Amino acid sequence: MALTRNILDLRKRKQTIEKGGGDKAIQKQVSMGKLTARERILAIVDEDSFNEYDMFVEHQARDFDMDKKVLHGDGVITGTGTIFGRPVCIYAQDFTVAGGSLGLMHARKITKMMDHALKLRVPLIGINDSGGARIQEGVNSLAGYGEIFFRNTLASGVIPQLSVILGPCAGGAVYSPALTDFVFVVENISKMFITGPEVIKTVLGEEISMEDLGGAKVHSEITGNAHFYALSEKECFKQIKELLSFIPWNNGEKARSYPAKKPKRGYKIQNIVPNDPSQPYDVRDVIKSLVDESYFFEVMEKFAPNIVIGFGRLEGDTIGFIANQPKYLAGVLDCDSSDKAARFIRYCDAFNIPIITLEDMPGYLPGVDQEHMGVIRHGAKILYSYSEATVPKITVVLRKAYGGGYIAMNSRHLRADFMFSWPNAEIAVMGPEGAANIIFRKEIMNAEDPDKMRKLKVKEYKEKFANPYVAAAKGYIDSVIEPEETRKTLIHAVNVSKNKHDGRPKKKHGLPPF
Numbered sequence: 001m002a003l004t005r006n007i008l009d010l011r012k013r014k015q016t017i018e019k020g021g022g023d024k025a026i027q028k029q030v031s032m033g034k035l036t037a038r039e040r041i042l043a044i045v046d047e048d049s050f051n052e053y054d055m056f057v058e059h060q061a062r063d064f065d066m067d068k069k070v071l072h073g074d075g076v077i078t079g080t081g082t083i084f085g086r087p088v089c090i091y092a093q094d095f096t097v098a099g100g101s102l103g104l105m106h107a108r109k110i111t112k113m114m115d116h117a118l119k120l121r122v123p124l125i126g127i128n129d130s131g132g133a134r135i136q137e138g139v140n141s142l143a144g145y146g147e148i149f150f151r152n153t154l155a156s157g158v159i160p161q162l163s164v165i166l167g168p169c170a171g172g173a174v175y176s177p178a179l180t181d182f183v184f185v186v187e188n189i190s191k192m193f194i195t196g197p198e199v200i201k202t203v204l205g206e207e208i209s210m211e212d213l214g215g216a217k218v219h220s221e222i223t224g225n226a227h228f229y230a231l232s233e234k235e236c237f238k239q240i241k242e243l244l245s246f247i248p249w250n251n252g253e254k255a256r257s258y259p260a261k262k263p264k265r266g267y268k269i270q271n272i273v274p275n276d277p278s279q280p281y282d283v284r285d286v287i288k289s290l291v292d293e294s295y296f297f298e299v300m301e302k303f304a305p306n307i308v309i310g311f312g313r314l315e316g317d318t319i320g321f322i323a324n325q326p327k328y329l330a331g332v333l334d335c336d337s338s339d340k341a342a343r344f345i346r347y348c349d350a351f352n353i354p355i356i357t358l359e360d361m362p363g364y365l366p367g368v369d370q371e372h373m374g375v376i377r378h379g380a381k382i383l384y385s386y387s388e389a390t391v392p393k394i395t396v397v398l399r400k401a402y403g404g405g406y407i408a409m410n411s412r413h414l415r416a417d418f419m420f421s422w423p424n425a426e427i428a429v430m431g432p433e434g435a436a437n438i439i440f441r442k443e444i445m446n447a448e449d450p451d452k453m454r455k456l457k458v459k460e461y462k463e464k465f466a467n468p469y470v471a472a473a474k475g476y477i478d479s480v481i482e483p484e485e486t487r488k489t490l491i492h493a494v495n496v497s498k499n500k501h502d503g504r505p506k507k508k509h510g511l512p513p514f
């Protein structure tokens, strides 16, 4: 059938718009090791599934000669597609068009997609590559950001919101990713900052490169703004899909189940945790010895490594794991690790993902720095999040559970559903050395051989209190189990909790210690 003039015209229009900012700008994009906006979307969604909308939208700016400028798609590509055959809403800012800057119509395209995502109850994926507010559009650009932030907040806890930083994300633009659930960054490509190096130099006289100020490493290791770090865009897209395989499409659903698989044979749970409570080990090996195929998808791997968070499966069902990491700072809780764990707990709770907590830690980190950084306020977040969460919550005490840490790490008192402990665990107000020095101080001081007396008293304290049986005798621990029984015990606990129904008093909202 011969193509009509109208169809040929449509095709020509589309081809022109698909060229974005033109060959030269695309070449610049490619030379920086970046894919184009369209290539990025097509690499993320299922093959042939992307449907673009608002391709013909034009900007309405008139000042600064803008009326003479054509900005294809107004610098952003928006549409719907599928991932694993399930719908998603997606947008990608096109840096080749006016630096992906955000003007009124650009913002409207994004907010239209956000409204769709919320109504359709599907994940929203936003790819950021932009110079920020389009300077020529003034307050209209600022209004655009405000509309986006409002919708990010509205959708929070209802649909998953993923932000992928694949270029600059400067000024107030950073607050949209910060309001979303997961932020992905790529080495040498992602840059996030409120004020760039030039402003910093002018105002403060300090010199810093863009990479050192707000590159991928900085946000994955220091600020905690990023949740996933990749060496290439390709690796980043793999991480996005991996994450989506673990989480539900909205807060009214549960995560998709996969066929049950056994852990790999290499991980022998009984050999991982040393008996000596001062010996470190990698708690991720414990998680891997428990989960299907020993596959643990870690979140925020490089930030606050003294706590480990991430997803794994037990007999095909997604579980959120939170575990103290004795390999770093003995697994203590501090400001950063409390923030990291607290937000993850809230994520799992909002999206119906059962939480398993593996505990081995000496308490909160002491020190002036921590106190002055607000460890009281930050540490309280973890208490708040566990207490607030109503999804199935299960804890296993692997070794040490001292003081505030015992309470904070999903104790019975914060409404853990099931509390298990390994037989070598020590559940007490503090470690035996510290405890003996305080409560037997006089006896030790007055003894003929104080060292010998101290050792004796430490032993006495250990036998009496530093074990799981005092807590088990009071019903705070439900069961003392052998390490090899852990997976079986956890699977049972998760399975019996599938229809858990729990509530909290009705309120407009609580006031978590932000």
Ligand code: HXC
Pocket: 097, 098, 099, 100, 101, 130, 131, 132, 133, 134, 135, 136, 142, 145, 146, 168, 170, 171, 172, 173, 196
């Ligand atoms: C309009 C912009 C722009 C912007 C870039 N461009 N940013 N146009 N508004 N914000 C245009 C450039 O003029 C250029 O157009 C093209 O995009 C590519 O930009 P280059 O500078 O050539 O690219 P590059 O050298 O790679 O540098 C990228 C950059 C730089 C680091 C992002 O462009 C930059 O510093 N931009 C400004 C960043 C910024 O301060 N934004 C405002 C933040 S305030 P031509 O036509 O030459 O190709 C903000 C407030 C929001 O966002 C508040 C919300 C609450």
